[in-house]
Amino acid sequence: MATPKPEILAAFEAAKGFMPVREGLALYDAAVEAGALGLPLLEVGTYCGRSTLLLADAARAAGTVAITVDHHRGSEEQQPGWEYHDPTVVDPEVGLMDTLPTFRRTLHKAGLEDHVIAVVGRSPQVARAWGGQVGFVFIDGGHTDEHANGDYEGWAPHLAEGGLLVIHDVFPDPVDEFTGQAPYRVYLRALASGAFTEVSATDSLRVLRRTRAGV
Ligand SMILES: C[S@@+](CC[C@H](N)C(=O)[O-])C[C@H]1O[C@@H](n2cnc3c(N)ncnc32)[C@H](O)[C@@H]1O
DSSP: OOOOOHHHHHHHHHSSSSOOHHHHHHHHHHHHHHHTTOSOEEEEOOTTSHHHHHHHHHHHHHTOOEEEEEOSSOOGGGSTTSTTOOGGGEETTTTEEOOHHHHHHHHHHTTOGGGEEEEESOHHHHHHHOOSOEEEEEEOSOOSHHHHHHHHHHHGGGEEEEEEEEESOOOSSOOOTTTOSHHHHHHHHHHHTTSEEEEEEETTEEEEEEOSSOO
């Protein structure tokens, strides 16, 4: 199993975000494997860059780049009054969340800015405008069915054969109203398409491989 160097793991642990270390290690291992295809590694859901650090380091090792997409206004469960809200990432001037400055600091501190293309925008819009193939798709964006399906429908068609589709927050049993089960339904949908086979499951992180075209 590919593991990140201690300084990368330390940066991951220090970064704001929600991903536990065990899942981060599985994400890193998958990103390193997919990097061998020599295609960009794509993430939906940058937030403050915690998972992006791992993709950036894997991309650096493979001589490719990590692309991370987020509107930086936060998901439903991160808005004021909700459990995952962090008031330190609100822009006081516009009164909305803005995780972009924190993300940029995270990446800068880790020395990984040169290995990431950050796209600020809505995932389905960016996916429609995206022209090329990617070797890795990591879905960690909005957790409603609309958003999770939009991420899958937008990005899975860009995933090359042999590439890896990684889905976060896959909970076969309901955990709470915030995380929901939309990622689980997207995971089932990907398997039911016949275009993906499961490679590994680590807590709520699922890694699937594209074995033929289709979504
Ligand atoms: C769970 S957080 C991502 C966590 C991050 N991967 C980490 O490891 O810390 C989800 C992110 O998805 C973003 N998001 C939600 N829906 C989106 C959409 N339709 N397009 C782009 N970004 C979206 C939110 O702004 C939020 O930053």
